[in-house]
Amino acid sequence: MTTVAAPPATRPAGKGSPAAGGPTISVRGLWKVFGPAEQRLTRRAGSAAPSADQIEAAVRDHGGTVAVGDVSFDVRPGEVFVVMGLSGSGKSTLVRCLTRLIEPTFGEIDLDGENIRKASQERLRELRRRRFSMVFQNFGLLPHRRVLENIAFGLELRGESKATRLTRADEMLGLVGLDGMAERYPDELSGGQQQRVGLARALAGDPEVMLLDEPFSALDPLIRRDMQNEVIRLHHDLRKTMVFITHDLAEALKLGDHVMIMRAGKIVQIGRPEELVARPADEYVEDFVRDIPKSHVLTLRWVMRPANANDPVDGPVFPVDTIIRMVIHAAAATDKPIRVIEDGQLVGVVDRAHILETVAGQGNDAEVGPPT
Amino acid sequence: MTDIAATVQPRFALSLGRVGQLLALGVLFLIAFVVLQGNGTLPHKDDSQVFLTLNGVRDWVDANRSTNPVFVYVLGPIRAAIDGLDGIVTSLLSQASWIGLLAVAGALALAFVSWRTALLVIGSLLAIGLLGLWTETLQTLVLIANSVALSLLIGIPLGILAGRNDRFLAFITPILDFMQIMPTFAYLAPLTLIFLIGPASAVIATLIYAMPPAIRITSLGIRGVPVQTVEAAESxxxxxxxxxxxxxLPIARRTIGLAVNQTIMMALSIIVIAALINAPGLGESIIVAIEKLKFGAAVTAGIAIVLLAMVLDRITASASGAGLPAVIAIGPLRVPRRTLRIIALAIAVVGLLGGALASAGSSFPAAWHVSIAKPLDDAVRWVELTFAGLTDALKNGVSAGLLDPIQTVLTTSPWWLVIAAAAGIAAIVNSTRAAVVVAVALVLIVLLQVWEHAMQTLTMVIVSVVLTMAIGIVLGVWAARNRVVSAVLRPINDAAQTLPSFVYLLPALALFGPTRFTAILAAVIYSVPAVVRLVEDGVRGVSPTVIEAATAAGASRLQMIRKVQLPMARRSLLVATNQGVVLVLAMVVLGGLVGAQALGFDVVSGFSQRNFFGRGVAAAIGIVLLGVMLDRITQGTGQRRSVRGVVGRLGVGLNSNRASREA
Incomplete structure (x- = not known):
């Protein structure tokens, strides 16, 4: 009997081989159970994970909650991976499990093929000091130290000399745009400035991966927008791999190369921003993306139709990855369909009316087709 | 509709039921009392078997002290070490002349607090010298220095451990609770039995009392460090x-400074009690004066203690406050901090050397003494004569109207009826478990054969608590609703809470002479400030949204207080009651010094008269049991039904999500 296996949503983990192209972080079957049930489960099962049914039964019988339930995903080198969910969805627990600030109950976490769950406390500290760094919603700055000493704190912990760490901290100060603030105390700074200190502290150790736990949720909307742009800039300049936690869908779509939506500890959907908007996996995601202007997220690929012989050949030409919003101007100036090209080849056309409908927010799911 | 009725009705019935149950219990008790009065009473006997047995224990310890290995190898060395420490500190302080000590204290205040405080400190110490109590003050200082040093040496590490380790906190909390609700009185007798009369017993007694806050506050400080900050460091x-x-540690530094300050204050507040086991110093002066009813002398010593408390408080309070700025303004002058500290050091050195060279001696010149005792005595006599009618009326009114009836009921009811009633109350307002604890505590009191005196003490406690809560709630609600009242009461409460407890005995004693009413009055004055503060904070803590909603619904002022503020401040009221009971008991027992009889007096006489040792120890244990019983009845009720806000949880994420999208 032959069955056609569906292609996996994400590539399988490159076990033990940090080969080029392998994921930076690979998470497989991660569970975090809080409460009495956790001890019962781990005592009974040892390291091998019991089935989801067994775990849920244990939680029912002995009390507790499943904060993270059977989560698997890959983070590719240099990308911004956003985990999005409402409060209580388990996203903050998940990010803490990655460096074992919270000890996971079951599952595997690999960093460049190294099994984090098997790391000794010593090794774990080493990883936290050099390869991971974290930015927190409430900043977590030391109130009794000045800005510069706060930025240098991680370097101090790993034993760098005072001269080295202060020089490095001073560089970071410039990088996040806090020149002249070195001698201030954290409580003399605005929320946005404090989080810049948090960013600088995380960057100071030159980590490979940055974990950002709702870094901008405590900030005013305007400051938040500035800080999002700051992260985009830093990511562009430094190419750090980032895992970014947020409850704000707009933020997730703006920053993420991939976005993972969580609900009640489970993954609802993983995909590129436009995939979420165009093809929500279920009503939950659909509900979320309803208010997102599709024309700001979707590319022409999602709205084009196959070209046919009758189409005029002198319409405006755009690459297939162009965001719909960008072609409005051109579409308004002509009555001809827009020609969509990929690698120099015509791959489809978009009718003007279709673009306007999408912009007006009337485009329903039937009209948004899958990419070819 | 039916759903709502079904969920609402049972709760309504339950809360109505509790008051009903208490009323029914009261009625049943009174009927049983009328029928059974005079049966099953346990009149006090001074030569009961328990007392004699305890005397026997003492005799055995006395006989075996020099041979038993526990005494020779464990307790003996502890005692010797503390006595040695006492000797060293005493000789250090007496080698510095009074001029030298003034200079050092002033210099400390100048270097770490402010020049105004330095003047205040020097002025206070001079005043103590002028009052003729310099030597006694030094003796008290030695006791405090030793017990505080040991308290901090043990307490801060334990506090750090409790701050970082939940299991250790859970383990040590009930022990600290016990150390704090146990009246100091209770452990003096066993201590003197083990460590004999002398510095060691006094230091250890003070340590037991002063160390719990050091541990608690340090632990609080460590736990007060934001989780995110610790997590950030771990990440x-x-x-x-x-x-x-x-x-x-750096973030908790100020809180730990507060722990030091509080430990000193606690130590200072029990020196009078330590004086009961012959610790020399200001406490002894007070005890002697009270025993001889010399009001003026007692007040003089009281003033010296308050001055000393102020000096120590001001110097150590800076440890918990913000640090000094780099440049300090003294009038029109601007002095850098470093320069100021050098000046302070110079003052201290010059003072010490100058005092030694001038051979001023360790004591203040007797020729400068000013006695205020006589005018005070005269003033008190005048007040007594002038207001005798008023004070007598008050005293007799409360005695005949409240004290006597309650005491009659408690002492002439069958003992098992009283126990059943107390357990019943505990079961209704708290839990079955609390009822069992209450019953066990009371049965133990019966077995100790101190029942009648315990019931007399309980009577005083009940009356004091009722008065305290009545006054405390009225003042607390008033202060919470009126800024002016709050602004007036706050500093008075603050000052009242830093004063050593027995200070409150003195005015009560002056007005009402040595009676149980004096103890009640002192207990009320002593506990009202804490209750006022808790009630005020609780009422203030009621969410403004709810107040606004009630106002919008047209609530009158009284309705607001009765239906909104007091019910919502229920937790604070219960905590206030619990605190009030603990404080009242401590003070009522202390009233044994001023003619309040009952358990407190039994304990005091146990120290001074050999053949009353057994009765004293039994009474001390009885006080602890009473404390446990009262604590159990009033504690924990707050945890039984808590009102949870549901509104706050809904839609927080959604709302902020929407807000960001709109932006």
Whole structure:
């Protein structure tokens, strides 16, 4: 009997081989159970994970909650991976499990093929000091130290000399745009400035991966927008791999190369921003993306139709990855369909009316087709 | 509709039921009392078997002290070490002349607090000298220095451990609770039995009392460090030691400074009680004066203690406050901090050397003494004569109207009826478990054969608590609703809470002479400030949204207080009651010094008269049991039904999500 296996949503983990192209972080079957049930489960099962049914039964019988339930995903080198969910969805627990600030109950976490769950406390500290760094919603700055000493704190912990760490901290100060603030105390700074200190502290150790736990949720909307742009800039300049936690869908779509939506500890959907908007996996995601202007997220690929012989050949030409919003101007100036090209080849056309409908927010799911 | 009725009705019935149950219990008790009065009473006997047995224990310890290995190898050395420490500190302080000590204290205040405080400190110490109590003050200072040093040496590390380790906190909390609700009185007798009369017993007694706050506050300070900050340090790869040294201790520094300050204040507040086991110093002056009913002399010593408390408080309070600025303004002058500290050091050195060279001696010149005792005595006599009618009426009114009836009921009812009633109350307002604890505590009191005196003490406690709560709630609600009242009461409450407890005995004693009413009055004055503060904070803590909603619904002022503020401040009221009971008991027992009889007096006479040792110890244990019983009845009720806000949880994420999208 032959069955056609569906292609996996994400590539399988490159076990033990940090080969080029392998994921930076690979998470497989991660569970975090809080409460009495956790001890019962781990005592009974040892390291091998019991089935989801067994775990849920244990939680029912002995009390507790499943904060993270059977989560698997890959983070590719240099990308911004956003985990999005409402409060209580388990996203903050998940990010803490990655460096074992919270000890996971079951599952595997690999960093460049190294099994984090098997790391000794010593090794774990080493990883936290050099390869991971974290930015927190409430900043977590030391109130009794000045800005510069706060930025240098991680370097101090790993034993760098005072001269080295202060020089490095001073560089970071410039990088996040806090020149002249070195001698201030954290409580003399605005929320946005404090989080810049948090960013600088995380960057100071030159980590490979940055974990950002709702870094901008405590900030005013305007400051938040500035800080999002700051992260985009830093990511562009430094190419750090980032895992970014947020409850704000707009933020997730703006920053993420991939976005993972969580609900009640489970993954609802993983995909590129436009995939979420165009093809929500279920009503939950659909509900979320309803208010997102599709024309700001979707590319022409999602709205084009196959070209046919009758189409005029002198319409405006755009690459297939162009965001719909960008072609409005051109579409308004002509009555001809827009020609969509990929690698120099015509791959489809978009009718003007279709673009306007999408912009007006009337485009329903039937009209948004899958990419070819 | 039916759903709502079904969920609402049972709760309504339950809360109505509780008051009903208490009423029914009261009625049943009174009927049983009328029928059974005079049966099953346990009149006090001074030569009961328990007392004689305890005397026997003492005789055995006395006989075996020099041979038993526990005494020779464990308790003996502890005693010798503390006595040695006492000797060293005493000789250090007496080698510095009074001029030298003034200079050192002033210099400390100048270097770490402010020049105004330095003047205040020097002025206060001079005043103590002028009152003729310099030597006694030094003796008290030695006791405090030793017991505080030991308290902190043990307490701060334990506090750090309790701050970082939940299990240790859970383990040590009930022990600290017990140390704090146990009246100091209770452990003096066993201490003197083990460590004999002398510095060791006094230091250890003070330590037992003063160490719990050091542990608690340190632990609070460590726990007050934001979780995110600790987590941030861990995420950067900090080791446990690094988290403690670089994050927790620096951030908790001020709170730990407060722990030092509080420990000193606590130590100071029990020196009078320590004086009961012959610790020399200001406490002894007070005890002697009270015993001889010399009001003026007692007040003089009281003033010296308050002055000393102020000096120590001001100097150590800076440890918990913000640090000094780099440049300090003294009038029109601007002095750098460093320069100021050098000046302070110079003052201290010059003072010490100058005092030694001038051979001023360790004591203040007797020729400068000013006695205020006589005018005070005259003033008190005048007040007594002038207001005798008023004070007598008050005293007799409360005695005949409240004290006598309650005492009659408690002492002439069958003992098992009283126990059943107390357990019943505990079961209704708290839990079955509390009822069992209450019953066991009371049965133990019966077995100790101190029942009648315990019931007399309980009577005083009940009356004091009722008065305290009545006054405290009225003042607390008033202060919470009126800024002016609050602004007036706050500093008075603050000052009242830093004064050593027995200070309150003195005015009561002056007005009402040595009676149980004096003890009640002192207990009320002593506990009202704490109750006022808790009630005020509780009422203030009621959410403004709810107040606004009630106002919008047209609530009158009284309705607001009765239906909104007091019910919502229920938790605070219960905590206030619990605190009030603990404080009242401590003071009522202390009233044994001023003619309040009952358990307190039994304990006091147990120290001074050999053949009353057994009765004293039994009474001391009886006080602890009473404390446990009262604590159990009033504690924990707050946890039984808590009102949870549901509104706050809904839609927080959704709302902020929407807000950001709109932006």
């Amino acid at each position: 950067l790869g900090a080791t446990d030691g690094q988290v403690l040294r670089k994050v927790q």
